[in-house]
Amino acid sequence: MDNVFVYCETEGALVAEVSQELLTKGRKLADELGVELHAIAAGSGLKGKVEQQILPYGVDKLFVFDDPVLFPYTSAPHTDILVGLFREEKPQICLMGATVIGRDLGPRVSSSLTSGLTADCTQLEIGSYTEARTGKEYKNLLYQIRPAFGGNIVATIVNPDHRPQMATVRSGVMQKAVYAGSARGEVVYPETGKYVSPEACAVKVLDHHVEAARHNLKGASIVVAGGFGCGSKEGFDSLFELAGLLHGEVGASRAAVDAGWCEPDRQIGQTGVTVHPKVYIACGISGQIQHIAGMQDSKIIISINSDPDAPINQIADYVITGTVEEVVPKLIKYYKKNSK
Amino acid sequence: MNLKIVVLAKQVPDTRNVGKDAMTPEGTVNRAALPAIFNPDDLNALEQALRLKEANPGSTVGVLTMGPPRAAEIVQQGLFRGADTGWLLTDRLFAGSDTLATSYALATAIQKIGGVDLVIGGRQAIDGDTAQVGPQVAQKLGYNQVTYAEEILGISDGKATVRRHIDGGVELVEAPLPLLVTVNGSAAPCRPQHAKLVMKYKKSPVPAQWSVADIGGDSAQCGLSGSPTKVKSIENIAFQAKESKTLTASDADVESLVKELLADKIIG
Numbered sequence: 001m002d003n004v005f006v007y008c009e010t011e012g013a014l015v016a017e018v019s020q021e022l023l024t025k026g027r028k029l030a031d032e033l034g035v036e037l038h039a040i041a042a043g044s045g046l047k048g049k050v051e052q053q054i055l056p057y058g059v060d061k062l063f064v065f066d067d068p069v070l071f072p073y074t075s076a077p078h079t080d081i082l083v084g085l086f087r088e089e090k091p092q093i094c095l096m097g098a099t100v101i102g103r104d105l106g107p108r109v110s111s112s113l114t115s116g117l118t119a120d121c122t123q124l125e126i127g128s129y130t131e132a133r134t135g136k137e138y139k140n141l142l143y144q145i146r147p148a149f150g151g152n153i154v155a156t157i158v159n160p161d162h163r164p165q166m167a168t169v170r171s172g173v174m175q176k177a178v179y180a181g182s183a184r185g186e187v188v189y190p191e192t193g194k195y196v197s198p199e200a201c202a203v204k205v206l207d208h209h210v211e212a213a214r215h216n217l218k219g220a221s222i223v224v225a226g227g228f229g230c231g232s233k234e235g236f237d238s239l240f241e242l243a244g245l246l247h248g249e250v251g252a253s254r255a256a257v258d259a260g261w262c263e264p265d266r267q268i269g270q271t272g273v274t275v276h277p278k279v280y281i282a283c284g285i286s287g288q289i290q291h292i293a294g295m296q297d298s299k300i301i302i303s304i305n306s307d308p309d310a311p312i313n314q315i316a317d318y319v320i321t322g323t324v325e326e327v328v329p330k331l332i333k334y335y336k337k338n339s340k
Numbered sequence: 341m342n343l344k345i346v347v348l349a350k351q352v353p354d355t356r357n358v359g360k361d362a363m364t365p366e367g368t369v370n371r372a373a374l375p376a377i378f379n380p381d382d383l384n385a386l387e388q389a390l391r392l393k394e395a396n397p398g399s400t401v402g403v404l405t406m407g408p409p410r411a412a413e414i415v416q417q418g419l420f421r422g423a424d425t426g427w428l429l430t431d432r433l434f435a436g437s438d439t440l441a442t443s444y445a446l447a448t449a450i451q452k453i454g455g456v457d458l459v460i461g462g463r464q465a466i467d468g469d470t471a472q473v474g475p476q477v478a479q480k481l482g483y484n485q486v487t488y489a490e491e492i493l494g495i496s497d498g499k500a501t502v503r504r505h506i507d508g509g510v511e512l513v514e515a516p517l518p519l520l521v522t523v524n525g526s527a528a529p530c531r532p533q534h535a536k537l538v539m540k541y542k543k544s545p546v547p548a549q550w551s552v553a554d555i556g557g558d559s560a561q562c563g564l565s566g567s568p569t570k571v572k573s574i575e576n577i578a579f580q581a582k583e584s585k586t587l588t589a590s591d592a593d594v595e596s597l598v599k600e601l602l603a604d605k606i607i608g
């Protein structure tokens with residue numbers, strides 16, 4: 001009862017990074033609440049493969065459901081597992097990735113259990129809440145903090161009366177870390193058929209095709225990001241040379257993606273990936289709230305912008321007032337000259 | 341096969357073009373300053389519905405929306421683009437609904453409409469960006485669901501074939517009716533309004549306008565009282581301004597920055 005649960009997403013037998021990030025967060029929440037961290041993995045061929053990808057993050061108990069009907073993912077069988085297990089276990093919190101799977105599964109589970117679900121949280125904290133209407137006080141609720149209204153405001157959402165309190169979080173927003181404390185690490189393999197009825201398997205996946213990620217933007221320690229101020233595809237492409245030299249990755253603002261200068265999976269921000277690099281070089285990016293939401297935790301921010309008053313300059317450590325065309329080649333030139 | 345299709349469409353404030361006056365000094369949203377539009381993904385959903393109607397003669401498409409009286413515009417815009425009918429759920433008891441209470445109202449209305457084979461919604465609404473209402477409606481109706489659809493390729497033998505985007509890839513799925521599908525904004529754009537249809541429906545009222553009582557709903561499951569999530573607080577976003585070093589684009593400035601970063605082992 002009352003434990004913190006994390007649904008661990010898998011592709012084949014590989015546990016998604018976002019799930020590991022959530023395990024780290026879930027462990028912190030469980031420690032704060034004085035309860036256990038439990039994890040669920042559901043897929044096919046998982047036994048013996050997923051345990052070591054999950055337990056090191058401080059899991060007290062792991063439920064592995066291993067059955068051919070569970071991969072590729074379809075909504076109903078995974079819903080049945082979570083709903084059935086939660087009816088038995090009565091968790092107080094359930095976290096999952098704000099991925100295609102998490103956003104398909106989370107609402108279906110929340111609707112079955114009539115519990116509240118908050119999508120795309122950027123922070124999760126424990127705190128108290130007083131209901132304005134009744135004056136009733138609640139302790140140890142999950143604060144589900146998320147951007148709203150296109151990212152122009154942040155709202156703190158609570159679910160006072162319904163359990164579990166459910167939240168999804170995008171990949172990269174939390175950071176994973178192997179747990180230094182000791183957790184029980186129990187693993188159980190419940191029988192899938194006890195939870196999933198044959199009728200739940202009506203939807204068939206005829207073809208499932210996933211490509212390996214083309215880049216590691218999320219984990220890069222140096223990010224060179226281009227915006228609309230790059231002016232053209234050629235201007236944007238010049239960033240690849242700089243990023244390559246610095247052993248970094250290229251990211252983009254939505255305006256650059258919309259202009260067709262790079263693939264959508266390089267978009268940084270509220271509706272893209274969140275990055276935490278050592279150095280973030282923003283090239284021709286104005287710095288709208290929705291972009292900053294995905295890079296504000298960068299250690300050092302360098303802004304290259306022709307407009308000295310670009311909003312991003314306010315959060316930059318170094319502001320170079322100039323054009324991308326002029327400054328990027330110079331950075332390349334002087335890096336080559338001085339780095340040896 | 342004659343399909344009875346319901347499209348879920350929401351009227352939303354246009355959060356994509358938020359001007360300075362869109363936020364009040366208290367940090368709340370000044371809805372009046374934002375134009376109300378047809379939620380973008382819901383137009384893609386409507387297009388998928390209209391294509392199925394063409395491919396399956398005898399099928400009908402209806403637009404279902406919940407909102408204030410003004411949201412009647414959404415039903416009307418659906419009719420202008422080729423929908424056959426529509427329903428507006430409007431009642432003060434619906435006010436303050438979170439996604440769960442919204443899905444309760446929509447699912448209850450769909451049960452009242454009756455015999456619905458296919459419900460098509462947008463992936464998400466741009467005011468909340470939650471993408472929750474679709475799957476929650478499906479669960480309440482006990483329908484199969486396929487989310488993140490790019491295209492409904494066709495329907496035969498009571499099964500839909502759908503191409504969908506998943507993280508890092510694509511999937512082709514086959515799902516028996518009754519079914520709920522949510523459609524991405526990257527799917528085929530919606531056809532424009534048709535001048536003849538605009539003439540036909542411009543002056544006519546919304547085909548049906550329903551209250552909680554009209555759909556036989558339980559008011560405890562609607563609006564604020566049916567919403568497990570509560571907004572504790574809302575804040576304006578303020579970023580911590582930093583002390584920054586300002587440089588020009590001159591060779592000397594750029595070279596000294598590179599040297600400084602190398603010396604501090606920040607790059608290298």
Ligand SMILES: Cc1cc2nc3c(=O)[nH]c(=O)nc-3n(C[C@H](O)[C@H](O)[C@H](O)COP(=O)(O)OP(=O)(O)OC[C@H]3O[C@@H](n4cnc5c(N)ncnc54)[C@H](O)[C@@H]3O)c2cc1C
Pocket residue numbers: 149150151226227228229230231252253254255256267268269270271272283284285286287288289290291294304305306307310322323324325355356357
């Ligand atoms: C719901 C919602 C979600 C969003 N999600 C995201 C998101 O995840 N990520 C994201 O990035 N955006 C997102 N946006 C869009 C965001 O609001 C901005 O529109 C976008 O970030 C702007 O990109 P930009 O800075 O490249 O372009 P612009 O705002 O057009 O800025 C271009 C900048 O380049 C400068 N410039 C011009 N020419 C040059 C030159 N030659 N050299 C140097 N500088 C030059 C200009 O001074 C300006 O500062 C979202 C918006 C909404 C409503």
Ligand SMILES: Nc1ncnc2c1ncn2[C@@H]1O[C@H](COP(=O)(O)O)[C@@H](O)[C@H]1O
Pocket residue numbers: 348349350351379381382385404405406407439442446460461462463464465466468469470471472473474
């Ligand atoms: N009030 C509403 N009326 C009709 N459809 C809605 C309403 N709210 C949400 N929807 C549908 O559910 C989808 C997802 O909405 P959301 O969960 O708010 O992101 C939308 O794209 C619509 O298709």
